Amino acid sequence: MAFADAAETWNRRFEGEDFLFGIEPNEWLREHAGTLPNGGRILCVADGEGRNSVWLARLGFTVDAFDIAEVGVAKARRLAAQHGVNVDFSVADVDAYAWPTSRFDGVAAIFIQFADPAQRERLFARIMASLKPGGILILHGYTPKQLDYGTGGPPFASHLYTPEMLRSAFETLEILVLREYEADVAEGNGHRGRSALIGMVARQP
Numbered sequence: 001m002a003f004a005d006a007a008e009t010w011n012r013r014f015e016g017e018d019f020l021f022g023i024e025p026n027e028w029l030r031e032h033a034g035t036l037p038n039g040g041r042i043l044c045v046a047d048g049e050g051r052n053s054v055w056l057a058r059l060g061f062t063v064d065a066f067d068i069a070e071v072g073v074a075k076a077r078r079l080a081a082q083h084g085v086n087v088d089f090s091v092a093d094v095d096a097y098a099w100p101t102s103r104f105d106g107v108a109a110i111f112i113q114f115a116d117p118a119q120r121e122r123l124f125a126r127i128m129a130s131l132k133p134g135g136i137l138i139l140h141g142y143t144p145k146q147l148d149y150g151t152g153g154p155p156f157a158s159h160l161y162t163p164e165m166l167r168s169a170f171e172t173l174e175i176l177v178l179r180e181y182e183a184d185v186a187e188g189n190g191h192r193g194r195s196a197l198i199g200m201v202a203r204q205p
Ligand SMILES: C[S@@+](CC[C@H](N)C(=O)[O-])C[C@H]1O[C@@H](n2cnc3c(N)ncnc32)[C@H](O)[C@@H]1O
Pocket: 006, 010, 011, 021, 026, 045, 046, 047, 048, 049, 050, 051, 052, 066, 067, 068, 069, 072, 092, 093, 094, 095, 110, 111, 112, 113, 114
């Protein structure tokens, strides 16, 4: 199950002046960005209003980013301009994005739980194929316990991640960190409050 019209839903959510998830990077990404090869080429999957891609560009990475919501991408472009950095943004559905093979030194997949199990399988396969040997995947999301908190994320258990599910989905990668934890999240108004989280850092062999 997913939104019938994801672009329309997310464009409406991104309409205001405020940034729904803030302009600071996601906390898991901030903590683990040191694992990304210096100055490497990084893809930010479904980066919404650009908080993660712009931050990585400010750190000196070469960054590509896409999202289905053109309103979000327009805000992301403005955020990049404000910081005087370049990000190669595009508006694309994950299933329509021109996924390259063996191109990226890193992929940031932060709160991309719009994907139902079938779409997620395709998406994870494309992410893995897009990583160069040695490339790093930084992934962050919610576990099913998040349904009790209701402080962000989709209200569908099948979209959420467990450690077993991630271990199995990414069995061809070398998992460097896999942590299920709870924290008080303050990332805009979209993700705020006590949350049941899961983060992973993994390397393409
Ligand atoms: C929870 S937000 C997270 C945004 C961003 N990753 C961040 O951490 O700020 C989920 C994002 O997925 C995007 N999205 C939803 N369905 C999508 C799809 N089929 N293809 C690409 N992006 C999609 C939405 O527009 C939204 O920006």
